[in-house]
Amino acid sequence: MKFLYCAAALLALAACAPSTAPTTGGGGDEKTGTLNVWLYDEPNRAPKDKVIQEAIKEFSASHADVKVQVSWVPTTPARHEKFKGAFNDPASAPDVAEYGNTDLAEYAAAGGFAELDLAGEDLGADLVKSATVDGKAYGLPWFIGIRALYYRTDVFDELKLKPPTTIAELTETARTIRAKKPDLYGIAVGGEYTFGALPFVWDAGGDITTLDSPESRKGVKAYTDLLSDDICPAQACASLTGGKTVELFASGKAAMGILGNFSRSAVDAGAVAGKYKVIPLPGAAPGSIAPAFAGGNNLGVMKNAKHRTLANDFVKLLGGKAYQAKMYEAMGNLPTLTGVREELAAKDPFLKPFLDTVAKGTKFVPIDPAWVKIDNSKVIPTMLQKVATKQATVEEATTEAAAAVKAAFG
Amino acid sequence: MYLLPTAAVLGPMFGYPLYMLGLLSVFDYRQAQVSGGEPTRFLGFGNYARLLSDERFWSVLVQTVVFAAALVLATLVVGAALAIVMDKASPWARTTLSLAALGAWAAPAITGSTVWMFLFDADLGLVNQVLGLDGYNWFYDKWVTFGVVGATVVWHSFPFVMVTLYAGMKAIPGEVLEAAALDGASAVGTFWRVTMPMLRPLVTIVVIQSIIWDFKIFTQIYVMTNGGGIAGQNTVLNVYAYQTAFGSSEYGLGAAIGVVMALILLAVTLVYIRALYRTGEKL
Known part of the structure; x- marks a missing residue:
């Protein structure tokens, strides 16, 4: 009898599926009240906050009955929980949110953001693509970060070396440096540094979705060749993340590093301040530039926004020309608008290698929820680490990674 | 009837x-389903089929079982050895030891x-500096x-074993030990033939607890x-579940x-409890 009761209870319970947020409803188009804005909380927030406050002042001047309330969202993985919460519960959703462009596909598939009209914006095609899912744009690219090759001028001068112009030269130079100065890594690279490795793959003609192609394998080999005892030993480098390579270069332990324009302040605060230069990361062909990853942040209007028009207006203002330039001055973030970037290049020579890289065309991760899965299950780091630690050959590791990528796409 | 309050708490919790x-x-429940972007689909045992046909799951499972078994053994050996030390040591040493152990337990x-x-950091860690293994x-x-992670786990969990077994040893009546001594049993013999059998219920609890924890x-x-x-080589089942789910x-x-x-x-x-009943012991 008892068993029967249990079975009956189970059957009754099984009828109810796990909860799902309503697919329709939510959101509105109120013209007054408080506009809620979520922005990423950067390590040095004060200058960003200052720019935002300026923008709010300007916005309030033209919208008399509107208050703008900014909340700071952590950039740690905990941000996903916050965003998911906002998608699931319309009441807690902000109107405008800043988000990392690699998170876009996941958020779009979850139905979190409203479509945005990017026509008439001064944006390159690569960047528009990085904000678009299935032909619909879900955010205005606000700024990007580009990586290039930092190198130590003092070490290069002392050893009479020239900055590398091809990947082969880069490898050779790195090897020479470590041979002559064994306490230095030839170049700081890491097994967990996905966006340091991808330019090598892209330059060879490969891509994330075709990791087992001959082109991708060439790129993976070129990168993992750097993770060897005579350049950056796997024992020390296989577990390094991109952030750790910045530390290594800044503290003077490496002669080169693949660092972003956003790492400039970290390097200037380290031991190598004033003793480094930046050039675009070379490709395999002489004089070519390896395609860089166009990582950055977008401004989006939430589907659950209660002030749709106001939110659009605010995004247009904050993502517009004037405030992109101000954000660069405050934070060093590269503007997405082509015109603003050109003006800045003329003013600040530090930006030239990064802008040259952008001009040669940037690449992006697959805009699909699968990317979040690929990234979180560390498919690419696992592949690099297996090769670097000689647990697998390039062929085996790339075949395995390609299978994992395929599985993630489902 | 007396179980009702317990059930009232345990049921919901x-x-x-x-x-x-x-x-x-x-x-089929992913983020898109949670936030309502796509409809939820009933899969039956689809998720289980996918899991059981996944090689990675099996290798992680085996790895977890082996690692947990080693941990349980190490925790028990360290905990029991230190319980004996505590039993024999002078009050001063006993207090120091229990304070140190409680510190580890409370951390x-x-x-x-x-x-x-x-401590084990490649460049700045104390261990490398003391051993002179730079980098x-x-x-x-x-x-x-x-090994290093295992040592940390054992360090965290041995105090429970030690304190439990020490309490158990203290609860053994002095007459029993005295009788054993009068019969001419050696210290080792007394431990294996008298102390251990009397501690058995406690050891059982400690083992089950350790298995579950580890x-x-x-x-x-x-x-x-x-x-x-590196390359996910140290993944255990719970980490794997976390990465998959979240x-x-x-x-x-x-x-x-x-x-x-x-x-x-x-x-x-269940297997452990059954084995106990078969040997005539009650928990």
Whole structure:
């Protein structure tokens, strides 16, 4: 009898599926009240906050009955929980949110953001693509970060070396440096540094979705060749993340590093301040530039926004020309608008290698929820680490990674 | 009737989460489903089929079982040895030892793991400085990594074993030991033939507890190996479940791993209890 009761209870319970947020409803188009804005909380927030406050002042001047309330969202993985919460519960959703462009596909598939009209914006095609899912744009690219090759001028001068112009030269130079100065890594690279490795793959003609192609394998080999005892030993480098390579270069332990324009302040605060230069990361062909990853942040209007028009207006203002330039001055973030970037290049020579890289065309991760899965299950780091630690050959590791990528796409 | 208050607490506290876990595990339930972007689909045992046909799941499972078994053994040996030391030591030494052990016990897992991680840091760690191994990366080789993480886990969990067994030893009537001594039994003989059998119920509890704890190990691995080590070589089942459920937002599949883990632990516990009944002991 008892068993029967249990079975009956189970059957009754099984009828109810796990909860799902309503697919329709939510959101509105109120013209007054408080506009809620979520922005990423950067390590040095004060200058960003200052720019935002300026923008709010300007916005309030033209919208008399509107208050703008900014909340700071952590950039740690905990941000996903916050965003998911906002998608699931319309009441807690902000109107405008800043988000990392690699998170876009996941958020779009979850139905979190409203479509945005990017026509008439001064944006390159690569960047528009990085904000678009299935032909619909879900955010205005606000700024990007580009990586290039930092190198130590003092070490290069002392050893009479020239900055590398091809990947082969880069490898050779790195090897020479470590041979002559064994306490230095030839170049700081890491097994967990996905966006340091991808330019090598892209330059060879490969891509994330075709990791087992001959082109991708060439790129993976070129990168993992750097993770060897005579350049950056796997024992020390296989577990390094991109952030750790910045530390290594800044503290003077490496002669080169693949660092972003956003790492400039970290390097200037380290031991190598004033003793480094930046050039675009070379490709395999002489004089070519390896395609860089166009990582950055977008401004989006939430589907659950209660002030749709106001939110659009605010995004247009904050993502517009004037405030992109101000954000660069405050934070060093590269503007997405082509015109603003050109003006800045003329003013600040530090930006030239990064802008040259952008001009040669940037690449992006697959805009699909699968990317979040690929990234979180560390498919690419696992592949690099297996090769670097000689647990697998390039062929085996790339075949395995390609299978994992395929599985993630489902 | 007297069980009703217990049931009232246990039902909602354990029953509901378990029920939800089981329910989620039979649905295609990802982030898109949670926030309503796509409809939820009933999969039956689809998630389980996918899991059981996944090679990675099996290798992680085997790795987890071996690692947990080694941990249980090490924890018991260290805990029991120190319990004996405590029993024999002078009051001063006993107090010092128990204070040190309680410190380890009281340390939150994250704090302990982070401290151990710093101790074994390649460039700045105390261990490398003392041993003169500059730049040696303790978290590079799979087994060395498991060794260091295992030591941390044992350090966290031996105090429970030690204190429990010490309390048990103290509860053994002096006359029994005296009788054994009068019969001419050696210290070792007394331990194996008198003390151990009398401690058996306690040992059982400690073993089951340790198995459950060590099988579910998460924090130490997650913190010390940055979520599973180089190329994921140090992943254990709980970390794997976490990455599947929350990293990849595959809540359904993650729940299935959780259910499998719960079933394995349930089986372990049942087998152990049965074995005890068969030998005539009662818990």
